[in-house]
């Protein structure tokens with residue numbers, strides 16, 4: 203039988219072997235991106251974008267910090283793409299754990315079950331590209347306790363200690379989207395919203411620059427019309443379906459537009475939808491709603507109105523002469539008449555629901571009026587029922 | 588849009604008027620008072636109508652709520668712990684009500700035991716910001732969920748009746 207000492211020695215030996223093996227497989231950090239085309243250069247094909255005249259200065263990618271909020275089916279793939287592209291810093295938020303039920307999606311592997319999504323993702327991503335500085339936060343951003351920390355990270359965690367260059371929403375619920383919207387309006391951060399429908403056969407991305415384009419609260423959520431009669435959509439026994447295909451496509455759209463935005467090439471699409479059943483990709487532009495419920499959105503709109511508009515913009519030229527049909531709609535939410543308060547959307551896109559003019563359920567009881575009674579008394583009263 | 592049953596449920600619950608969330612300091616206190624007044628009235632009405640089905644309580648900031656809900660099936664009373672937080676975006680978005688002990692027992696739940704709401708709930712809530720409060724979320728979210736899911740879970744043997752000791 204082995205003595206404790208012998209076992210300890212054996213353990214040390216194995217640990218050393220493991221470290222050596224891990225280090226052997228992990229590539230060293232690369233100081234500067236090179237465009238040299240050799241087998242050992244992980245950036246050669248990306249730097250080729252420069253030689254081909256697509257991107258002026260690809261190595262600028264290393265200066266940027268992007269947050270991915272929600273590291274699920276869309277977010278994990280988004281994070282992997284950005285990592286492979288050599289983004290400077292990547293900040294991940296999620297509070298979920300990896301489960302076997304996630305294995306119909308890309309990125310995570312069965313052996314990671316039980317780990318927090320952000321930790322599991324960070325480990326894989328650091329292995330893929332050790333040059334990317336990855337920060338992780340394992341909490342729910344919608345709670346009062348976490349929101350302040352969340353906004354602090356968004357406003358101070360860039361590579362220069364300032365606000366992030368871009369926030370990507372890859373969350374799967376309305377509450378979290380609304381939270382990101384609230385934070386980005388308040389702190390004037392540009393972000394992309396993304397989503398896949400609960401029936402897994404449509405998705406979208408939306409570019410939101412506070413004050414310039416419609417925010418998530420400016421109108422009811424825009425969704426891609428699936429042409430499936432809602433009444434025939436069976437929801438018995440399940441909350442949501444998911445497909446790796448739809449999620450991968452949406453992640454691809456999201457990162458493509460992220461690269462275009464950060465590296466300033468091509469045009470960033472304001473709203474891009476995807477209908478998987480018909481392979482239809484509607485696009486549109488949505489201006490902010492002057493009557494938006496979010497006061498910070500209204501403030502950003504005022505600021506934007508005062509800002510001199512750049513004349514150089516390539517988009518401006520192409521606005522006059524749309525290159526493809528779906529783009530010619532410069533839809534505005536601004537409307538004079540009361541009846542026309544709903545935004546018009548292009549074919550293939552619809553509002554998730556409509557909002558009433560003012561009041562809706564009039565039959566309800568009067569609004570409660572708070573009188574002299576204190577909150578403590580009310581709490582006690584509630585307890586005593 | 589709103590059917591007769593929903594209308595009847597709604598007529599039982601007082602509406603609120605202050606649009607304030609937990610980050611709004613004094614206004615939030617105002618809102619909390621309205622929430623409590625509306626809830627107290629609602630629970631009292633339920634008791635009077637012999638339809639008492641939940642109790643709720645909050646921390647002193649009113650940001651975390653917890654309590655119990657009951658569901659009567661074949662004359663037996665099934666009881667569950669209820670909990671939820673008030674999101675920073677409240678009341679623009681509804682609280683996500685959770686029944687933690689049923690987490691993993693039904694597909695009609697999201698992580699953490701948050702109940703899966705019907706397609707009608709969110710639009711209805713959005714149309715009634717800031718008039719809807721916690722009572723409405725309970726009545727229009729949790730109530731119908733229990734009515735559909737609990738009999739099903741009992742039939743499947745996933746939950747069984749526990750004799751009260753207290």
Ligand SMILES: [Zn+2]
Nearest residue numbers: 417420494499
């Ligand atoms: Zn807005």
